[in-house]
Amino acid sequence: MEALLKVNDISMVFGGLRAVSNFSMEIKAGELIGLIGPNGAGKTTAFNMITGVYTPTEGEIMFNGTRTSGKKSYQVTQLGMARTFQNIRLFSELSVIDNVKIAYNMHVKYTLGEAIARVGRYFSEEDEITKKALELLKIFKLEDKAYETAKNLPYGEQRRLEIARALATEPKLLLLDEPAAGMNPQETKELMEMIRWIRDKFSLSILLIEHDMGLVMGVCERIYVLEYGFCIASGTPDEIKNNKRVIEAYLGEEVS
Numbered sequence: 001m002e003a004l005l006k007v008n009d010i011s012m013v014f015g016g017l018r019a020v021s022n023f024s025m026e027i028k029a030g031e032l033i034g035l036i037g038p039n040g041a042g043k044t045t046a047f048n049m050i051t052g053v054y055t056p057t058e059g060e061i062m063f064n065g066t067r068t069s070g071k072k073s074y075q076v077t078q079l080g081m082a083r084t085f086q087n088i089r090l091f092s093e094l095s096v097i098d099n100v101k102i103a104y105n106m107h108v109k110y111t112l113g114e115a116i117a118r119v120g121r122y123f124s125e126e127d128e129i130t131k132k133a134l135e136l137l138k139i140f141k142l143e144d145k146a147y148e149t150a151k152n153l154p155y156g157e158q159r160r161l162e163i164a165r166a167l168a169t170e171p172k173l174l175l176l177d178e179p180a181a182g183m184n185p186q187e188t189k190e191l192m193e194m195i196r197w198i199r200d201k202f203s204l205s206i207l208l209i210e211h212d213m214g215l216v217m218g219v220c221e222r223i224y225v226l227e228y229g230f231c232i233a234s235g236t237p238d239e240i241k242n243n244k245r246v247i248e249a250y251l252g253e254e255v256s
C-alpha cells in the first residue's frame with residue numbers, strides 16, 4: 001500500500017543550527033506512529049515541516065500523493081492534515097462549541113452573500129454544523145460545556161477540545177504534539193483509550209510526539225526516535241524499548 005505520508009530526507013537549518021538532519025519517515029493509512037526523543041531533539045521542528053509551518057531546507061514531503069513541502073500550512077490542512085500544539089492554541093475567548101464550529105466552517109458551502117443575507121442554505125448549513133460540533137464534543141465528553149468560554153476549561157479539557165477542533169477539519173492524518181502534557185495519570189489513561197478509539201472511528205492515521213513513555217509504548221505501532229536532529233532508531237515499541245542506543249540517549253532505566 002502506498003504510504004499516506006512520505007518524508008524524504010528532510011533537514012531544517014536555523015542559522016548555524018541543524019535542528020533536523022536528513023529525517024525520513026513513512027506513515028500508512030490507519031497507522032498510529034510515535035515520535036520521541038530528548039528535549040531539543042527536533043521533534044516539533046519535524047512537525048512544523050510536515051504541517052507546512054516551515055519549508056524544509058532540504059528534502060521533500062509527500063502527502064496523499066501531493067508534494068506538500070513548500071505549501072503553506074492552511075493548504076496542507078485543506079489537503080487533510082490537522083494538528084494540535086505543545087502549547088494549547090484555542091480561541092480562548094470563544095465558546096467551546098464555536099472553537100469546533102470554526103474548524104467545520106472550512107467545509108461550508110454557503111456563499112458570503114447568503115451568509116450576510118442569512119437565508120435558506122445558510123441556516124440549514126449552520127444547523128448541520130452545530131449538530132456535528134455537538135456530536136464531536138460528546139465524543140470528547142465536553143458537550144455539557146459547549147457554551148462555556150474555552151479559557152475557563154480545566155487544562156485536560158482544553159487539550160481534549162484542541163483535538164476535537166483538529167478532527168472537525170476532517171483530516172486523514174492527525175498530528176498530536178505532546179497531548180498528555182499536564183495531564184494526571186487518570187486523564188492520560190483516558191486519553192490513550194481515546195486516541196485509539198478516534199483512530200478507528202475516524203479511519204485516521206495519527207502521529208504523536210509524547211514524553212509519557214507509557215502512552216507512547218501503549219498506543220503506537222511504530223516509533224521513530226530523534227536525537228540532536230538525527231533519527232537514531234525506528235521500530236516497534238518492543239524494538240525501541242530494547243534498543244541500546246535509545247536507552248542510552250533517552251530512555252535510561254525508565255522502560256528497560
Ligand SMILES: Nc1ncnc2c1ncn2[C@@H]1O[C@H](COP(=O)(O)OP(=O)(O)OP(=O)(O)O)[C@@H](O)[C@H]1O
Pocket residue numbers: 014017019037038039040041042043044045046086
Ligand atoms: N524557530 C527557531 N529558530 C531557531 N532555533 C530553533 C527554532 N525552533 C527550534 N529551534 C531549535 O531547534 C532545536 C530543536 O527544537 P525542537 O523544538 O524541534 O525540539 P523538540 O524535540 O520538539 O524539543 P521539546 O521536547 O523540548 O519540545 C532546538 O535546539 C531549538 O532550540
